Amino acid sequence: MVFYVTLFLAFLYFKIARVYKKEEKSNANFWVLNSIVALAIAALIVYGFMHETWYIFLIVSYIFFIAASLIVSAVQLGVFIDGKPFVKISHLFQSLAIIGMFISFADLYLWGI
Numbered sequence: 001m002v003f004y005v006t007l008f009l010a011f012l013y014f015k016i017a018r019v020y021k022k023e024e025k026s027n028a029n030f031w032v033l034n035s036i037v038a039l040a041i042a043a044l045i046v047y048g049f050m051h052e053t054w055y056i057f058l059i060v061s062y063i064f065f066i067a068a069s070l071i072v073s074a075v076q077l078g079v080f081i082d083g084k085p086f087v088k089i090s091h092l093f094q095s096l097a098i099i100g101m102f103i104s105f106a107d108l109y110l111w112g113i
Contacts, residue, residue: 003048004060006106010041011061011068013099016092019072024093037100040107047110 017034020026048057072092079086 002106003044003052003110004064006044006103006110007048007061008064008068009099009103010037010044011064012071013037013096013103014041015068015072016096016099019076019089020093020096023089033097033100037103040100040104043111044103044107047107 017030020030048061075087075089075092
């Protein structure tokens with residue numbers, strides 16, 4: 001279960017990071033964070049191919065890719081309750097570090113390090 005949650009968060013992380021790169025001015029901290037998370041996601045993908053059935057892994061990855069895209073698109077368009085935005089894109093930008101940390105720690109947990 002940890003693997004699939006982490007895989008979904010990996011797709012969500014890079015969708016948010018792509019939007020952040022387009023809308024905000026990136027800095028060195030952004031590049032360092034993305035590099036660390038990219039290494040963790042590469043290790044997660046290797047783990048997935050080694051410990052999961054390859055066709056299930058690819059199907060689930062595709063579904064998570066689509067779901068992450070739809071979630072970020074919905075937040076960009078706006079989710080409003082009583083005329084006020086419920087979730088802003090800035091909330092997603094602020095959660096990048098937390099999501100990246102969870103991905104890295106979950107990856108360490110899966111590999112048993």
